[in-house]
Amino acid sequence: MTPDDRRLRTVDLARSAGLSTQQIRNYEDAGVLPPAGRTESGYRVFGERHRHALSTYRTLRKGYEPSTATRVMRTVHDGDVPGALALVDAAHAALHEERVSLRAASEALEALAREEPAPSADRSGGDGDGDGDDGGLRIGEVAALIGVRTSALRVWEAAGLLAPGRERGTGYRVYGPADVRDARLVRTLRRGHHLFDQIRPVLDGLRREGGSAALEAAVEARGRALTARTRAMLAGAGALHTYLEGTATP
Numbered sequence: 001m002t003p004d005d006r007r008l009r010t011v012d013l014a015r016s017a018g019l020s021t022q023q024i025r026n027y028e029d030a031g032v033l034p035p036a037g038r039t040e041s042g043y044r045v046f047g048e049r050h051r052h053a054l055s056t057y058r059t060l061r062k063g064y065e066p067s068t069a070t071r072v073m074r075t076v077h078d079g080d081v082p083g084a085l086a087l088v089d090a091a092h093a094a095l096h097e098e099r100v101s102l103r104a105a106s107e108a109l110e111a112l113a114r115e116e117p118a119p120s121a122d123r124s125g126g127d128g129d130g131d132g133d134d135g136g137l138r139i140g141e142v143a144a145l146i147g148v149r150t151s152a153l154r155v156w157e158a159a160g161l162l163a164p165g166r167e168r169g170t171g172y173r174v175y176g177p178a179d180v181r182d183a184r185l186v187r188t189l190r191r192g193h194h195l196f197d198q199i200r201p202v203l204d205g206l207r208r209e210g211g212s213a214a215l216e217a218a219v220e221a222r223g224r225a226l227t228a229r230t231r232a233m234l235a236g237a238g239a240l241h242t243y244l245e246g247t248a249t250p
Contacts, residue, residue, distance in 0.1 A: 031074030063232030
């Protein structure tokens with residue numbers, strides 16, 4: 001009997017992986033493992049292919065979402081290798097989009113470092129440009145300040161990127177310092193051809209972290225996490241390749 005022909009009981013496979021016998025049964029039911037053989041009395045019988053499948057799955061899930069790793073293995077065992085590889089491609093494409101958003105955040109931070117602080121617009125002349133409380137800027141002033149059309153500011157607001165306040169009584173838009181900062185970032189990132197969906201997480205992060213220094217630390221941490229995930233995905237893809245090579249039929 002060759003190693004590949006060795007019969008493993010459910011408990012043998014479970015012990016070799018440090019799992020419970022119920023987890024092994026669940027994995028077979030989910031398609032993570034290929035169908036097990038059965039003895040005359042109905043007990044499951046596994047082999048080295050099942051051990052290899054389990055090892056491949058556990059390597060895959062370190063880099064991919066557990067649900068994705070499960071779908072990949074199930075699709076392989078359904079005989080649809082191209083479909084399984086398409087799932088892998090989609091996961092890598094999603095990771096690429098995360099990197100694009102991270103790059104947008106880095107560019108935004110660089111833009112913040114280069115920009116002059118926005119003027120406080122503290123007026124007292126009763127010219128109607130502010131609401132008398134926070135001395136905000138009107139839309140035309142912000143457009144002139146950052147070098148865009150007022151229509152662009154309205155489009156960005158409609159897309160949920162900007163949320164200026166409103167002047168009491170007149171309903172005119174009032175941009176505070178944070179709103180002007182956000183408008184500067186949107187302008188910079190749009191010039192870099194970033195899409196609204198890529199810009200929105202940057203602004204959300206800036207608002208959530210409370211400042212550029214905190215966002216910079218968050219971006220750096222996210223970059224390290226993405227690098228670790230990329231390495232784990234590469235290891236998972238390599239394990240899948242080895243598994244496919246070992247189970248391919250002429």
